Structures are given as C-alpha cells and as structure tokens.
Amino acid sequence: MNERLTKFTEWLTEQNQDFAFIHSPSNVFYLTNFHCEPHERLLGLFVVPNHEPFLVCPGMEESQARDAGWKYDIIGYSDSEEPFDFIHQALKGRGIQSPSSVSIEKSTLAYERVEKLQNLFSGLKFHSAELGLNELRLIKDEKEIEILREAASLADFGVQTGVAALREGVTEMEVLATIEFELKKKGIREMSFSTMVLFGEKSGQPHGNPGERKLKTGDLVLFDLGVVLNGYCSDITRTVAFGTINEKQKEIYETVLQAQNESLAISKPGTRLGDIDLAARNVISDAGYGDYFPHRIGHGIGIEVHEYPSMSEKNDSLLQKGMTYTIEPGIYLPEVGGVRIEDDVLVTENGYETLTKFPKELQIIK
Template structure:
C-alpha cells in the first residue's frame, strides 16, 4: 500500500471507521494515482482500516487504472449495471454486513449516492473525511513539487505567448486561442480553468469573460491562466499596458505590486494565513482602493487549482513548509480597468519560493 493510502487507512483505524468512500476525482487520484473524469458515472475508492482497498470505475477505464499502477481489486461497471449492487457484494465478501461509521466527502457527495449507502446500511453514520484528506494533501512532497514547478514554467510561457500576440485591433479570443494553441504544441491537453484575456475596461472585471473586444492603444491587458500537468495545476495572473499607460493605471499597478511584494515578504513558516490577506488589504485600503479589492488574497493550489486552504482574512491556520498557494491582490475599477498580479508560492523552511517567475514590473508592450 502506498504511503498516502497507508496514512489514510491508519486514520480510519484510529477513528474506528468501518470504511471510507472517496468519490472526488482529485482525492481518488491523490490516493490511487488514477486520474479520471467520470462525468455522471460512478467513480469511487473504498478504503478500510485493516483490509486492502478497492476501486470502482466505469468499465471502459479499467485498463487505465492498471496502467496507473493500481494493484488492488477493481470493480468496473457498464452503463446498464447497478454499481451499488456490485459494491454491496464486494463489501459483503470483506465481512461488512453493517456499516456503522463511514467516512465520506460531505461537501461534495450527492444525496442520491449517500442514499444508496443508507439504503443498504440503514444504521450508517456518516463522518467527514475531507479534513483528513486536506491535511494529507496540504504538504507537497518532492515529486509533487517537481511537477508544480514545471506547470508554473508552462504558465509563464502562456503569459509570454499572450504578450507577444498583442496587436492593435486583435480580439481577446484571438490572443486566448494563440496561448492555448502554443501550449497544446508543448503537450498540454487541459487548462486548469478557463483562460482569461481581458482588454481595457474588461480588465476591471475580476472574473470577466473574453470575447470580441478589440485591443486599443492605452488598454490594460489582464492574463489569468494555468495548465494541468500530470494531474497538477498552475495559476498565474499578469497585467500589462498596451503601447502607453496613464497616471491612474500606473498608480493602481504600483499599489497592487507593492501589496503583492509585501505579502510575499511575510510568507514563511508560522505566519497566520489571515495575516497574508490582511497585509495586502491594508496596503490597498490605505491607498484608497479597499472597496475595489473584492476577493481573498489567494487559495491553495495542487491537484485542484483552488484547493485547501482558503487564504481569507479570518483563517487562523499558519503556513507550513511544503504548502503551495497563490498570492493575488487586485484593484478593479468599473468602466476603467483593473490590475491583478498572481504567483504560485511554495513555503520553504526559510521563507518562500515563487514558482511562477514571469516579470511583475509594469510592462508597456506592443508596437
């Protein structure tokens, strides 16, 4: 049994659980190395305190489970099968006739699937496995960090590609297409979220939608993108000015950059997570733009592009060596434009390392 599964299994034993049912693609991947998007079909990993686990997946994926290195039982189900009957039978073979304590991912398990367990085990009590899984995933090992560094390099390349594609009159979607095409040529099949390329006043929308807006002289251009590499995500935001910059644009850029750099300066083991948000918010608020910074300072990053922990002001947990997360302050002025600067960050024993390295100083680009 791999170390991750063993740690999780030991926790089930310590907490006297009958078994755990893990169904999210990210947690199944973390524990089994099998990465799958099953859509509406059932994917699940059943983990026990004192027996070998088994994995449930669509029948068409069984060979890929083996290719991923899974050495235990697999229940492959066809579209006409009732997978819960197959699961019930497999549990019975393991001597489980009455599941009293079952750990699940409470935030994401559908009621319909919980109902399937309750129907077969009427006295079941559900417990939350997510806190333990978050704890395990929080600290990245060297193999994970190597992938995250490479994913960050590719995110840097994506921004560089986008900047080089800027031409007066081009559209947001044309630049976006160029970025993703060049990344696909490097072997990237999937972006970690919908790529954002926003021009001018649209850069003032924190989660704006790229479209047919044409690039004009004096526009701010906001890039927010990331890739999925070997199951791990990157996430970078950079903002540049096209051909010229006015005083207001430069002012908010300098404030956001200051907020980001000062927040990075306190990124070290032992720092309270909420203090990262507080530091950036203090800089932006003192400059008179507090109401235009509407989101948290960042989020954990790894298998999921947004994962535990949430880097909000009320989070009392502290940074630990091996954690990876984003720092991404922003100022967004409606009908004017906005600036966000985001890096992927690793906590080291002495401080921090930024995994994304594309330049952050204000760039005025274009012919």
Template sequence: MDRLDRVAAWLKENNHSFAFIHSTPNVFYLSGFYTDPHERLLGMFVFPEKEPFLVCPGMEESQARDAGWKFEIIGYSDSDNPWELIQEAINKRGIKETSSVAIEKELLSYERAEQLMKLFPGLRFASVEDKLNQMRLIKDSKELEMMKEAAKLADFGVETGVKALYEGCTEMEVLAKIEYELKKKGVREMSFSTMVLFGEKAGQPHGNPGDRKLKRGDLVLFDLGVVLNGYTSDITRTFAYKEANNKQKEIYETVLKAQLASLEKCKEGTRLGDLDKTARDIISDGGYGDYFPHRIGHGIGIDVHEFPSMSQNNNGTLQKGMTFTIEPGIYVPEIGGVRIEDEIVITDSGYKTLTSYPKELQIIG
C-alpha cells in the first residue's frame, strides 16, 4: 500500500470526508513534489474512495508532473481564486456535504480554515498530523540512502570549516567558506542557518555567527546540515584552537562520555526518554547539570526537526528505521560550550550513525 493509499484508508476508517494537506514537507512526502509556494496556496486533497487532486500555482504545474504526480492538478494563476476551483473539483467527486475534514491543525492558518468552512458550513476539523508523523517516523531504504548522502555532505562541511580556520579569521568568513564549498558540490540549501561560533560565543546553544575573530585557546563550534533531494542532515562538532585548558578538556570529555553512553542505548524497544536521562545523568554527575539546557535530540528526515521530540518525558520506544539526532551539550558562560551531535538510524543490530566526522577532542592549528 503506497503512502496516499494509507492516508485514504485512515480517512475511511475514521469517517473523515477528506484531508487537506498543505505543508511543503507533507505534500512532498505524499507526492514527491517539493516546492516552496511562498504566500501562494499549495494543497493536496485526499479522499477515502475518490481520486486525490493537487492544487498549486500554475507556473509549477509541470514540476509536479515531472515529480511523478499522476492525478489531477489544479494549476491557478495569480488572478484566479483557487478556492473556487477547489470547490468545483470537490463537487465533481460527488461530495456535497461533510461533517469532518482532516487538516494539519498545527500549521493551517485561520484564513485558510475559514475558506474550508465556506465550502462546507458547519464542518468539524480533525488532525491528520499524528497519522503523517507516524508514517514519516520510519524511513524506507530510498529515504535512508538520501539521508546518508546528505550526512556525507554535512561531514564535508565540518571538514571544510576546520581547514578554513586561522588566527584572526571571523566566524562569518569561515561560514561563507563552508557554504561556498558545499554549493560547488551541488547543495542549493542548508538545513538551517549554519553556526560557526568562537570562544565564549560557543556557550550560546543557538548563537549567531558574526565578526568575532578566532584566538588561541578558543573553542570552535560548528553546527550545520544540508538539504539533498528533499532530505536534511545535521551535525555538530566542537574543536579547540591551538590549545585547550584543563576546564575545556573536562567539559569536552564529559559531553563525549554522555553522547557515547546515550548511543549505546540506541536499539529497538528502548524508551526514548532514557536516551536523554542517560546523557543528563552523566553531565549532572560531572557537575554540569545546570549547563545542559536542551533535550538530547530530535527526529530528522524531510524536516531537520521533526517527530519525535527526544526529551526525557517521551515514553515512546525506538523502532527500526527511526532517524534522529543525539546531541548532548554543556554551555558555560565566559568559557564557551561543547556540543557533539550525530544522526542516528535504528537497525536490526542496534544503531548506525549517518554522520561520521571524528569526534575525539581535536586541537586545531
């Protein structure tokens, strides 16, 4: 059963008249068509027993066909009202009234919800997110191959960043070098805003690169990833420039110990929250519990942050084919921070890391 058939079967089982799915990642997952329509409407309408249709800007209709969409496409111009065209397509399928429509509740704007309610006054909304999250949770072999290639490019990005370091360079200069070399390899888009942070700025978990110049004794944190064929990657590595003091070494070894211990727990059936607890206990025992402010990781795939959240409160269990990150960190003001992050896939024998850049402490320069 393909992905659309699984959604249609779920709609029938739960007595929903249809699903309206409009987010770029979910449309891509179900159709193979990846586009950012900006403010314009992109949407997929899936029915329990009728043929689905896709609505998108007319100038992108050929791209949807090229991506493999075999069903009706409603391509509209900027002067059209796409909701009138949508109503015609729904009427053509013999749907005159409905009481329940499945939508992406967390993502649908109120304006578009109103447009749906105009089509069917009095309808109720149900959430399709849980179903799509569960479907996207387990990656198939094709998805994993794309993620492996994206991870290799993330490794290359870190390698490029290390080679670009010299005393007096700025964070933005190194960032520009990383992204330039990745674009030469065909990468059009990064997974998120690349982080290159020096010294005390590495102590900001989500710091902003700027004109901070590299100095002897600085910690250097790289956090980056790419989008390749619709799938993302994510890696973090931390280095010391020219020298590392005892405190920096202690922080680094504590984070590495926490990450390795959490990785050892990565196998089918493990409670997700135990991955966080394992790393958090080690960091707390090392005296740095107050300096580990975020969860151990997040799901990754089409979105760089997707289901599930790898927090200590998550009672779900690991399943074969799940992909996620393991990324403990310690961030101490004035000293800096260390984060070590890898992408993981659960396998028959335990786990495999998709990112592979070495993670023992390296003193560069």
C-alpha cells in the first residue's frame, strides 16, 4: 500500500475499527490517486485492517482507476446493478462477518447509504473517518507543495488577465469569460469555484454574483478565483480601482492590507490558529469597520478549496510546518463597495511563504 493508505489503516487499527467506507472524491483521491466524480452513482474505497483494500466505482471508470495506479481489487458495476450486494461479498471475503464499528465520512455520507450499510450488518456503530483523514491531509508533502505553488501561479495569471481586460463599459461576465478562456488555453479544465468578478457597489457583497454590470470610472473591482491543477486548488482575491479612487475607498483598502500583513507576520509554527484571525480582526475593528468583516480570516486549502482547518478566532490548534491555508480579510460596505485581499500561505520551518504572488499594493487601473 502507498504511505497514505498505510497510515490511514494504522489509524483505523488504533481506533479499533473493523473497516472504513470512504466515499468523497477528495478523500478517495488522497488515498488512491484516482479522481472520479461519480455524480449520483456510488464511489467507495473500503479499507480493512489486515486485509487488502478494495475500490468500488462505476464500471465505466474502472480503467481510469487502473491508469491512476490502483493495484488492488476493483468492483466496477453497471447502472442496473446494486453495488452494495458486491460490497457485502467483498467484505465477507475479507473476514468481515459481524462488524461492530465502521469509519465513515459523517459530514457528507448520505443517510440512504448509511441505511444500506446497516442492512448489510446489524448493530453497526459509526465513527468519524474525518478525524483521521483531516490530520493526515493537514500537512502537505513536497510533491503537494510544488503542485500548490504552480496552481497559485496560475491563479496569479488569472488576476493579471482580468486586470488587463478592464476597460470602460466592459461587463463583469465579459472579464470573467476572458480570464477562464485564457486559463483554459494553459490547460486548466476546472476552476476551484465559480470565478467572481465584481464591479463597484457589487464588490461590497462577499459572495456576489457576476452579471451584466458595466465598469465605470471610480469603481472598485474585486477578483476572486482559483484553479484545480493535478487535483489541488488555488484561491486568490485581489481588489483594484478603475480610473480613480476616493478617500473612503483608499482608507478601506489600506486597512485591509494592514490587516492581512498583521496576520501574515505571526504565521509560523506554534501560533494559535485563532490568533491569525484576531490579528486581522483587531486592525479592522480598531479602524471602525468591525461590523463589515463578517467572515473568518481563511480556510485550509489543498485537494479541496475549503478544507480542514477552519481559520476562525475560536480555533485553539497550533500552526505546523507544511500546513497550507488562506488569509483573506475584507471590508464590505453595502451599496458602496468592498475590498478583500487573499493569499494562499504555506507554513515553513521558521515562518511562512505566500504561494500567490500578484502584487497587493493599491493599483489604480487607467
């Protein structure tokens, strides 16, 4: 077994689990290197301590699992077959006759599939597989870090492309389309999330929806985007001014930039995660905009664009070398506009590295 699967199996043994059923594409990919989006169909990795694991996927995906390097049993099923019948047989063949405890991804497994497991084996107790998987995925290895660096560089390119596309009268959707078209020309098939390009007052919506709003002189322009590269995500936000900037806009920009810099300054091994949030929140609150910073400072990033850990002020966990996360303070003034500055951050031995590099100093685009 690969090192990740070995470590997860060891964790299952320590937790006295009879087996694990892992169904999310992200965790299956992490443990097998096989990426599959099954839609409504079942995808499953079954990990059984002291026995070989097996993979369950739609039959049409079986060859891709082999191409990804999976060397163990694969149960490929058709749309007219019930995969849990095959799962029952495979588990019994590995000595699982009357299990008492199974690890599942409690936060995402559909209750219908929990019931199907219960129908296979009565009296099952369910344990959270996320407890082990989140800890394994928390620290990135060198290969993961290199992919994340490249994904971040492509996110930088996306912002650069968006800035270059700004002109009087262009719509948010036209700029968005230009960004994604240029990224696809570089081989990017998938964005980490729906790209945001927001003009003027719409930049004051933390999760606004791009549309037909036309760019005008004096608008703030907010870009929030990321790419998926070799299974890993990037996420960057930059805000620029178009044509000119007023004093209020400049004030909130400089406040957000200072808030991000304060959070970055304490990003190093041993720092309490919640203090990363508080460092930025205090700057924004002291400037009188505390009510306009409604979200946490950031989130873990890796295979998923939002993954463990949550970078909220309540998190007492400590930063460790190899962790990757975002720092993204913002101020959003309803009907006026907003500023967010976001970077992907890697914790190094003595400090941090920002993986996203697009300049953060205030830019007025003429």
